[in-house]
Amino acid sequence: MxxxxxxxxxxxxxxxxxxxxxxxxxxxxxxxxxxxxxxxxxxxxxxxxxxxxxxxxxxxxxxxxxxxxxxxxxxxxxxxxxxxxxxxxxxxxxxxxxxxxxxxxxxxxxxxxxxxxxxxxxxxxxxxxxxxxxxxxxxxxxxxxxxxxxxxxxVEPAAVAVQAVYSSGIRLGDTCVVFGAGPIGLLVIQAARAAGASTVIVVEVSEQRLAKAKQLGATYVINPQREEPLAVILELTGGHGVDVSFEAAGAEAALTQALECLKPGGELVVVSLWERGISLHPNLLVLNERKISSSAAYCRMFPRVMSLMTSGQINxxxxxxxxxxxxxxxxxxxxxxxxxxxxxxxxxxxx
Ligand SMILES: [Zn+2]
Ligand SMILES: [Zn+2]
The missing domain is CATH 3.90.180.10 (Medium-chain alcohol dehydrogenases, catalytic domain)
Incomplete structure (x- = not known):
């Protein structure tokens, strides 16, 4: 064969x-x-x-x-x-x-x-x-x-996204940002909506991917080549920042912005895999008690994912x-x- x-x-x-x-x-x-x-x-x-x-x-x-x-x-x-x-x-x-x-x-x-x-x-x-x-x-x-x-x-990539959202502290009505609208980002958008996020802002450089993000539930999309993500996110959240950000771009600028856009006490979930290390200023965490968490693959998520697909919550x-x-x-x-x-x-x- x-x-x-x-x-x-x-x-x-x-x-x-x-x-x-x-x-x-x-x-x-x-x-x-x-x-x-x-x-x-x-x-x-x-x-x-x-x-x-x-x-x-x-x-x-x-x-x-x-x-x-x-x-x-x-x-x-x-x-x-x-x-x-x-x-x-x-x-x-x-x-x-x-x-x-x-x-x-x-x-x-x-x-x-x-x-x-x-x-x-x-x-x-x-x-x-x-x-x-x-x-x-x-x-x-x-x-x-x-x-x-x-x-x-x-189902498998969707399980990665569902695990990331499920293991985060996201609550009904929360605001969030997703950095990167590749396959995992597009699935995180849908999982975050299904988990009850009221606002899902998406940051991505490809216009085609941004259009897809909108189609799949993003409430606002930002192309960082045209708009400054942090300024727009703060404006959209009344100057507060978001509750949870998801990093699915694997880029240093995205990870830094994903921390900066969090409200005090907010959580960044790292979902992407990295080819090399980056530099990070720890004060972005300490001064506002922000948290970084991460999510690796999935554990007992397949039945949950298939239910979310069957119900139409994940396309x-x-x-x-x-x-x-x-x-x-x-x-x-x-x-x-x-x-x-x-x-x-x-x-x-x-x-
Ligand atoms: Zn994979
Ligand atoms: Zn083992």
Whole structure:
């Protein structure tokens, strides 16, 4: 079967690999759609970030080349011994976090913080950019009838956004700002509205992304190339600043502004991943008792996310900007995402 494998920076190849087979406690899935994630792009442009090179991954024992793709939906085509909660023919999504079950975070139920954490589609023996993949049964969730396979491929990034909002201190009627309106930012906007935010201001340089942000519930949008974000945010909040800000841009200026725009005691939630460090003046925190928190992946969020999609509070399909075939993943996927910042989520079909 065909699969897209990461061999090195700027070296992703679509190759023929052996079709995986089930063993006890696992499920074989025929992949319908798999989204290209920002972290896949990071691995392509600047990797390896999390992909094991040389030294085997502590949990999975894998080393590069690895099959990419961790945001996928599909249909069950085979189940191993002992699997009862899904059967052949079921439409499913996969929660790709791999955890050891033994370490202290795992023991306390926070498997997203496992010290040996891995991801199916980054550090494991398979991924969603392939015709078939085999995963542990406990990672497989049934997709509700009313959700399409395309929406199913958005459940994973939506879980990142829902986790960020769920773990923040946001309360009914709060004001917030979202920095960055890429796929995660667009999902944070919707999750914040669903959580009861009265005001969701969005800061983003791409006009196409700002238009999408408005369509998905932003109450005010700011292009920092045309307006000064801090001045506008203060004006919109009667000079007080916002209760909560979400940083989903991965840019130093955005993180600084996301702190400056907070009211005293407000909270910044860092959602993005960073390629390098930044400088930060701690007085931005201390003088106003502002807080910084962060959110990593998701923990028990998939059922919650699918409910929010089913109820219409999260519109997954609106994020999809392009659909391509696996064979075109480098030219039409990675390269397009890198050069065209108006893109949002690109979905890949293995066949
Ligand atoms: Zn992802
Ligand atoms: Zn663990």
């Amino acid at each position: 065909k699969a897209a494998m990461w061999y090195g920076r700027k070296d992703v190849r679509v190759v023929d690999i052996e079709t995986p087979v089930v063993k006890a406690g696992t499920v074989k899935i025929q992949v319908s759609w798999c989204g290209i994630c920002g972290s896949d792009l990071h691995e392509y442009i600047a990797g390896p970030m999390t992909i094991p090179v040389g030294t085997p991954h502590p949990l999975t024992g894998q080393v590069a080349p690895v099959v990419l793709g961790h945001e996928f939906s599909g249909q069950v085509v085979d189940v191993g011994e002992g699997v009862t909660h899904v059967q052949v023919g079921d439409r499913v999504v996969v929660e790709p976090v791999l955890s050891c079950g033994q370490c202290s975070p795992c023991q306390s139920g926070r498997y997203n913080l496992c010290v040996h954490r891995g991801f199916h589609g980054l550090t494991s023996d398979g991924g969603g950019f392939s015709e078939y993949t085999v995963v542990q049964a406990n990672l497989v969730h049934k997709l509700p009838e009313s959700l399409s396979f395309e929406a199913g491929a958005i 997954a399909e609106a994020l999809i900007s392009k659909k391509i075939y696996l064979g075109d993943i480098v030219a039409e996927g990675f390269e397009t995402l890198w050069t065209d910042k108006s893109q949002s989520k690109i979905l890949v079909r293995p066949r």
